[in-house]
Amino acid sequence: MSLSREDIAGRLAAANYIADGELATAISVMQLLRRPLLLEGEAGVGKTEVAKALAAIHDAELIRLQCYEGLDQSAALYEWNYQRQLLAIEAHKGTDPDRIERQIFSETYLLERPLLAAIRREKPPVLLIDEIDRADEEFEAFLLEILSDWQVSIPELGTVTAKTVPHVVLTSNGTRELSDALRRRCLYHYLDYPDADREARIILARIPEAGAGLALQIARMVAGIRKEELRKVPGVAETLDWAAVLVGLDIRDLHDDPETVHETLICLLKTREDSARITRPVTERILGRVA
Amino acid sequence: MSCCGTPPSPDEMNELSRFVTDKLAAFLKTLRGASFAVGLSEGQDAAALMAAGYAKKPGLLRSAFKHLFSSRKADWDAFDGLFDAFWLNKRTRSRTAIAGSPAASANPATKSLAEQPSPGSGDAANDQIPADGDDARQRSGEGRAEGASRAENLATTDFRKLSDPADIAEAHAVAARLAQAMRTRLTRRDLARRQGEKLDLRRTIHRNISHGGVPISLLHRQRKQKPLRLVVLLDASGSMSLYTGVFLRFIHGVLDEFREAEAFLFHTRLAHVSEAMKERDPARALDRLSLLAQGAGGGTKIGESLATFNRWHAARVIHSRTCVMIVSDGYETGDAALLGREMAQLGRRCRRIVWLNPMMGWEGYAPEAAGMKAALPHIDLLAPAHSLQSLAALEPYLARL
Numbered sequence: 001m002s003l004s005r006e007d008i009a010g011r012l013a014a015a016n017y018i019a020d021g022e023l024a025t026a027i028s029v030m031q032l033l034r035r036p037l038l039l040e041g042e043a044g045v046g047k048t049e050v051a052k053a054l055a056a057i058h059d060a061e062l063i064r065l066q067c068y069e070g071l072d073q074s075a076a077l078y079e080w081n082y083q084r085q086l087l088a089i090e091a092h093k094g095t096d097p098d099r100i101e102r103q104i105f106s107e108t109y110l111l112e113r114p115l116l117a118a119i120r121r122e123k124p125p126v127l128l129i130d131e132i133d134r135a136d137e138e139f140e141a142f143l144l145e146i147l148s149d150w151q152v153s154i155p156e157l158g159t160v161t162a163k164t165v166p167h168v169v170l171t172s173n174g175t176r177e178l179s180d181a182l183r184r185r186c187l188y189h190y191l192d193y194p195d196a197d198r199e200a201r202i203i204l205a206r207i208p209e210a211g212a213g214l215a216l217q218i219a220r221m222v223a224g225i226r227k228e229e230l231r232k233v234p235g236v237a238e239t240l241d242w243a244a245v246l247v248g249l250d251i252r253d254l255h256d257d258p259e260t261v262h263e264t265l266i267c268l269l270k271t272r273e274d275s276a277r278i279t280r281p282v283t284e285r286i287l288g289r290v291a
Numbered sequence: 292m293s294c295c296g297t298p299p300s301p302d303e304m305n306e307l308s309r310f311v312t313d314k315l316a317a318f319l320k321t322l323r324g325a326s327f328a329v330g331l332s333e334g335q336d337a338a339a340l341m342a343a344g345y346a347k348k349p350g351l352l353r354s355a356f357k358h359l360f361s362s363r364k365a366d367w368d369a370f371d372g373l374f375d376a377f378w379l380n381k382r383t384r385s386r387t388a389i390a391g392s393p394a395a396s397a398n399p400a401t402k403s404l405a406e407q408p409s410p411g412s413g414d415a416a417n418d419q420i421p422a423d424g425d426d427a428r429q430r431s432g433e434g435r436a437e438g439a440s441r442a443e444n445l446a447t448t449d450f451r452k453l454s455d456p457a458d459i460a461e462a463h464a465v466a467a468r469l470a471q472a473m474r475t476r477l478t479r480r481d482l483a484r485r486q487g488e489k490l491d492l493r494r495t496i497h498r499n500i501s502h503g504g505v506p507i508s509l510l511h512r513q514r515k516q517k518p519l520r521l522v523v524l525l526d527a528s529g530s531m532s533l534y535t536g537v538f539l540r541f542i543h544g545v546l547d548e549f550r551e552a553e554a555f556l557f558h559t560r561l562a563h564v565s566e567a568m569k570e571r572d573p574a575r576a577l578d579r580l581s582l583l584a585q586g587a588g589g590g591t592k593i594g595e596s597l598a599t600f601n602r603w604h605a606a607r608v609i610h611s612r613t614c615v616m617i618v619s620d621g622y623e624t625g626d627a628a629l630l631g632r633e634m635a636q637l638g639r640r641c642r643r644i645v646w647l648n649p650m651m652g653w654e655g656y657a658p659e660a661a662g663m664k665a666a667l668p669h670i671d672l673l674a675p676a677h678s679l680q681s682l683a684a685l686e687p688y689l690a691r692l
Contacts, residue, residue, distance in 0.1 A: 021354075022358070025358065026358045029340065029345075029358050032343055033340070035336070037358075080496070082492040082493070086496070089505075097500070097501075101500055174606060174607060176610075177607055180362070183328065183363060184328050184333070184362055186362070188362050188363070190367040190368075
């Protein structure tokens with residue numbers, strides 16, 4: 001199934017994902033060339049959301065592999081169900097050892113992990129490999145092999161070839177430099193913080209009660225705060241939290257209640273230095289520039 | 292759009308006119324020149340994209356190509372300018388875009404460096420301006436803006452000492468000993484501290500199939516050790532010029548001997564020099580370094596340089612087993628309070644901070660420079676170092692980190 005670019009843009013909107021202009025192109029190129037998409041960007045710009053939206057537009061299952069230091073094959077690909085195997089060996093004591101071996105290394109005793117699950121689905125799922133930069137270099141190399149061959153060999157079972165090629169999205173925060181080989185294998189998309197207009201539309205899509213006027217004010221205020229020198233720049237999720245709080249406190253216009261606006265900034269500022277930096281006068285200065 | 296994923300057949304290639312194919316090849320060449328990692332398969336995919344109707348609108352083609360050819364943020368930012376310059380002939384816009392992008396401006400510089408004459412001949416230090424084409428124009432423009440001070444700076448910061456073979460060998464030997472000591476010691480300490488090993492069930496069962504599944508011989512799994520990473524920040528300012536040569540040799544050795552190491556040079560700004568210093572041939576390394584270190588010798592802004600490091604490099608180069616080694620005399624010409632703050636932040640991130648101060652070798656020295664005072668509370672080890680011998684003497688201390 002291949003969708004035209006217009007279809008993709010339409011479906012993204014229907015999936016409640018407010019995309020920046022180029023994402024629809026990225027997705028159409030991705031399905032044309034069957035390459036994985038590597039998303040980079042600061043924490044909190046909505047990288048993971050892209051994968052969810054992609055799953056929604058293809059109406060596909062989302063399989064997520066969260067990477068961490070020390071992630072290995074048994075957590076990413078497959079593992080045997082050892083407890084069951086041991087029980088089976090005990091239960092069938094005395095029977096032909098070959099038969100036992102054949103039995104315990106069969107499908108029933110295999111635990112599917114995300115990578116294996118992704119290539120064994122009938123309908124191509126969306127495979128999200130989240131924060132690939134947290135995994136070790138060795139895992140990256142292993143992943144590269146799977147992403148190019150689409151097959152996995154399990155010594156006891158044989159080679160499993162992909163039934164369908166999943167849509168793969170990788171995300172990276174840049175805590176470690178990725179290998180050139182992996183970068184070359186993937187399409188690249190850099191996600192930036194949304195501009196005020198787009199962020200306002202995101203707020204509206206998630207919290208419709210906010211109303212267009214307040215959403216735009218919030219988005220501009222956050223854009224102003226992002227320009228300050230902060231240790232931890234607030235992401236879209238923080239903006240949404242803040243918007244929910246303001247709506248919950250029944251604020252219709254930021255200028256009505258600068259006091260509450262300043263006090264609720266704790267939703268956005270997550271370190272001590274940052275809260276010390278955004279003092280009341282700073283809040284008022286930024287607020288002054290918000291129409 | 293029906294040709295999903297398959298490489299373009301000869302027929303499809305014929306669909307594109309000869310002209311477009313040639314033009315595409317030329318564009319790929321341009322991209323490679325601008326340090327994009329573009330291979331054969333990308334070229335094929337680009338042709339497939341054009342055949343699939345992406346070439347109808349320039350905006351669409353640019354966006355599609357951008358995703359295909361970029362592989363990092365620098366590429367992503369530079370691409371639009373390159374594309375417009377090549378396909379749409381927008382000269383003015385493209386020039387600013389290319390000049391401003393780090394990848395495009397950094398790469399020609401390094402390339403021309405590799406082709407430069409060896410600086411072993413005495414007068415080389417002032418001859419670092421590359422002589423060829425495009426790059427020379429850019430460089431000479433820069434030189435004019437910076438004025439006459441540059442030549443003087445390079446003369447005072449004598450990188451040429453780096454190329455004496457005997458000294459290099461000694462520096463490598465010291466670095467090798469250090470690498471050995473720091474690595475082994477850390478491994479042992481970690482082993483002693485570990486609570487217990489995990490049982491490797493998968494291999495145990497496999498091994499014991501012959502025993503009917505009764506786990507007789509157990510197989511264990513050990514957590515893999517991460518090697519210690521050493522990040523060296525070297526002060527290359529005027530006040531340090533006597534010692535820069537020694538430490539540069541040392542850094543060259545460190546990058547060679549440690550399994551993981553990164554090096555930075557700072558004076559008024561910070562430069563990442565690992566790539567340049569990894570050059571096997573010391574003369575070449577020196578060549579590339581001299582360019583990176585332009586402006587060395589004019590004041591020291593340790594605080595600002597550290598801020599740059601924390602903001603742009605720390606997340607990438609520092610992990611949980613990283614030791615940061617700062618080599619500086621602590622004479623800060625910028626804001627000492629800023630230095631204190633940045634040191635505190637660096638301290639939270641890395642495992643250990645070592646500060647090597649050449650001035651400490653002097654009799655009656657007390658850490659009284661404002662910068663040194665501000666940094667002192669955040670340092671795990673403050674030690675004197677002004678020559679390779681003193682560095683070697685530090686080995687037992689560094690090994691304990």
